[in-house]
Structures are given as structure tokens and as C-alpha cells.
Amino acid sequence: MSYVAGIDLGTSAVKVLLVDKHGNVKGEASSPLDMHVAAGGVREQNPDQWVDATIEALKKIVESVPEAATSIEGMSFSGQMHGLVLLDEKRQVLRPAMLWNDTRTSAECELIRTTLGEELYTYTKNPALEGFTLPKLLWVKAHEPDLFSKATSFVLPKDYLRYRLTGALHMEPSDAAGTLLFHPAKKAWSHEMCHALDIPVSMCPEIVLSTDEVGTLVRDVATQIGVSNDIKVFAGGADNACGALGAxxxxxxxxxxxxxxxxxxxxxxxxxxxxxxxxxxxxxxxxxxxxxxxxxxxxxxxxxxxxxxxxxxxxxxxxxxxxxxxxxxxxxxxxxxxxxxxxxxxxxxxxxxxxxxxxxxxxxxxxxxxxxxxxxxxxxxxxxxxxxxxxxxxxxxxxxxxxxxxxxxxxxxxxxxxxxxxxxxEQGPSLGAAIIAAAGCGWAPSIDMVVKKFVRRKQEFHPxxxxxxxxxxxxxxxxxxxxxxxxxxxxxxxxxx
Known part of the structure; x- marks a missing residue:
């Protein structure tokens, strides 16, 4: 029996779903997450906590379904959107992650609006809101300039988690679209936005597709979980995008x-x-x-x-x-x-x-x-x-x-x-992540066919x-x-x- 694992990095917990080739859930586990809350709209998490919680949840899966140790073929990720993880040239985390619900960036949103005007929508297809990633980058730049000067790249929460599990640093379009530095229809970083707000384009990670294989588990992580390190890892998607797949x-x-x-x-x-x-x-x-x-x-x-x-x-x-x-x-x-x-x-x-x-x-x-x-x-x-x-x-x-x-x-x-x-x-984004892994592993000719096999409708209500x-x-x-x-x-x- 082969399985895939769908990992959903939420705000309050990491949830892991183990799914077989018929779309049956064979195991699920979660590990809680803490959030630092302070006056002024501060909402932060330690990215290392995401890694520890994910390894813990995967270990629970292997303990509850022992055959998973040798039968997980692939895994992928869903993640909370917009959160800012700043990395230096050695890919070390420079500060706690500013989360989607961190609201201290109102002045930065106003700066974006006044700088770009109507061109904001042209370049990003989205409004400037406190939750997005770009206002957080501008906040760090304005309030922590010494730290910002050390930053060479940024990623979103699930992308940092995936990096720690594989050693490969990427972002994919569904999450990049929530940064306010990306044009969804062009599937590319907006150089216009970067230049207008003096954000180096070099800080933006390489873009891959959600179903792209980005590597395998690093040996140390695989050993901690108790699985083989040849498990295929796929890029995954933002929580809402994965939730859409899961529904x-x-x-x-x-x-x-x-x-x-x-x-x-x-x-x-x-x-x-x-x-x-x-x-x-x-x-x-x-x-x-x-x-x-x-x-x-x-x-x-x-x-x-x-x-x-x-x-x-x-x-x-x-x-x-x-x-x-x-x-x-x-x-x-x-x-x-x-x-x-x-x-x-x-x-x-x-x-x-x-x-x-x-x-x-x-x-x-x-x-x-x-x-x-x-x-x-x-x-x-x-x-x-x-x-x-x-x-x-x-x-x-x-x-x-x-x-x-x-x-x-x-x-x-x-x-x-x-x-x-x-x-x-109803399993939500974690099932969407499992669907991405199943499609990446070639369990069906298309992601649509995986969805049709995994998602089962129950009842209809007509107007x-x-x-x-x-x-x-x-x-x-x-x-x-x-x-x-x-x-x-x-x-x-x-x-x-």
C-alpha cells in the first residue's frame, strides 16, 4: 500500500493527513503552535517551531500507522498565507515571522497606495492590506533597518518549512500571489512593484509549480521521523488554494x-x-x-x-x-x-x-x-x-x-x-496538500482526476x-x-x- 502525506501549516497547529490511493484517510495527527501576541497588532511565531511541530506530527502518524514508515511515496504542504520569514545569506532566520494577522503595517499600506495609485492593481491584481507580505517587508525596512540590510531573501511559512525538510528554497504561485509583489496572471514577480518600493528583486525566491517535485527529505529529518529519505516532496500551495482542491x-x-x-x-x-x-x-x-x-x-x-x-x-x-x-x-x-x-x-x-x-x-x-x-x-x-x-x-x-x-x-x-x-x-487544506502530492506522484493522469477520486460530495440543497x-x-x-x-x-x- 502506498500513501501520501498532506501537511497543513496553520496558525494554531500543524495537521498531517495520511491518504491512500483511493482517497481514504488512513491516519491524521496534529501538533499545536504558539503565537506571540503583543500590543500594537504584533502577531509572531518562531519558524523553528513549525519544523519541530511538523516532525512531531509526522512521527505520530508513523507510530499510529507503522506501515507508513516504508510506504509514504510523497508529501506536500498547505500553509498559512502572507507571513514574512526573512533570511540572511546563510539562509538563517533573522527575526520571528510576522504572521498574516499582524496588523502593525497600516502606515506601510498607505505608503504602497500613495506610491502606486491605480497601478497597484495593474501590477498585483490585489489591494494593499495589512495582512500581506510586502507591508511587512516595508515595516522591517523602516523599523529594523540594520536587520533588513542583512536580509538576502524572504519566504512564506510553508516554504520555509519545506526548505528545512528538503534543503531547497522555492515559492509557488498560489502563495506568492499573496505577497503583493507578484502578478498572478503573469505568474511572475512584479519588477515594477519591487523598484517602486525599493525591494531588491533578488530577495524574491525562484518560482516553481505547486505539483513540482522540489527534492526529498534530508537524511537527518527522515531519521527523526522514522521514514525513508527518498520520499518525494512537492511544492504545495497556500491554504485557501489547497482548501479549494480539498473541496x-x-x-x-x-x-x-x-x-x-x-x-x-x-x-x-x-x-x-x-x-x-x-x-x-x-x-x-x-x-x-x-x-x-x-x-x-x-x-x-x-x-x-x-x-x-x-x-x-x-x-x-x-x-x-x-x-x-x-x-x-x-x-x-x-x-x-x-x-x-x-x-x-x-x-x-x-x-x-x-x-x-x-x-x-x-x-x-x-x-x-x-x-x-x-x-x-x-x-x-x-x-x-x-x-x-x-x-x-x-x-x-x-x-x-x-x-x-x-x-x-x-x-x-x-x-x-x-x-x-x-x-x-471534510478535511480542508491538508487534503488539498495530499491531492498535490498524489498528482505529483502520478497517481492519476491529472490533478482533476485525483480530486474526483479523493473528494466525495454528501448532500445537495436547492434554492x-x-x-x-x-x-x-x-x-x-x-x-x-x-x-x-x-x-x-x-x-x-x-x-x-
Missing amino acids: GIIAPGETLCSIGTSGVILSYEEQDIDVDGGVHFFNHAKDNVFYTMGVTLAAGYSLQWAKDQLAPNESFEALLDGIETIPPGSRGLLFTPFLNGERTPYSDASIRASWIGMDAEHTRVHLAKAVMEGITFSLNESLQLFRQAGKTINTVVSIGGGAKNPAWLQMQADIFNATVVSLEN VKENVETYQNIFQLYQQVYKQTAEMCESLAVYRG
């Missing part, structure tokens, strides 16, 4: 709805596309295709917050009991999920959440359903942007917290006006015509709330402390 998003018209702490709407693209509203445009892990992506900052977090306030000592099931009996619109109650500001389509850090239309006859279940509807309306704003750009969206694969409740899945179908699909075995019409009317009201409350929320910000 089977590989054809036109297919879209992913992922509801975790934040929410993501990710739609497959076969060509360059212009979408207004701050939508991201990144490379897919599948070669020569792309995805557009919109983000709701407080998706599942909004429901968790509501549970903490309304039902702190009860389960989610208790909180949501009876929501299917409440008609669309929660009896005239609207919720906007702006608890932490909003990303798509507003990119507004000051906006805050609202319940609109509350009266004395609303009960806890009305409030809960309104929160779920508000989250889904926010995600629908990204879908609307895609459709306005000419995209056809007929199928939405739903994963995460939004896929755990049948009433919520039906609500998504009605608000999105599309067929919503749940998965039989109900009368609900679609009702939600379309309510959605128009939902979109007015931001316009009516943005200035008020900005004025209230001074009282938040």
Missing part, C-alpha cells in the same frame, strides 16, 4: 463557502478577471487557473459571540433549536456581522455590527437566525461582486461551521440562489423560489445598513477605549 473546486461555476472564525467565498477562474470591491485574485494550486476571493472578517465568530452572550452555558444545538420554523427575515430583524470591522466589499476597520428592526416580540431564536442570515448576506456580497463581473455561479460547496446545520445549508442555497453542496469527509425572492428583497435592505451606519460607527470609535 473539489476545480471547474468553472464552482465556488467555495468556508465559514470558520472568518468567512471566505472563493470562486474558480480560468482567466484573468477584473472584480471591483477589494476582492482578492490569486493563483490556484491547479496550474494555469486562478480564484477570486472575498472575506467576511467575523463569520463564525459572530455566531460564537451570539452564543456567548445569549446561551453561554448551552450548546450551539440548543441556541439554534427551532430556527427552521422561523420564516426568512427573522420576523423583520437584520444583523450585520461587523464585530471586527469588515473586509469585502468595504475594507473598513471602523464599521461595527448592528441588529436592526428589533422589537419586544423577538426571542432568542429570532436573534440567532438573524445572525446566521447576516453572516450569509455578508458572504453573498462577494458572490454578487463575482456575478456583476460576469461570472456564472451555479454550485457552492459549503465547509466549516456553516455546513454543520442543515437549516443553515438551506439558507445558503436560498440567499446565494445556487445549489449548495456538503462534503462526506426554494419563494425564499430566494424574499431574501433578495431583504438583501437590498441589508446593503443599506453599512451606508447608513458607517459614519456613526466612525464617530463612536473614540468611545471604545
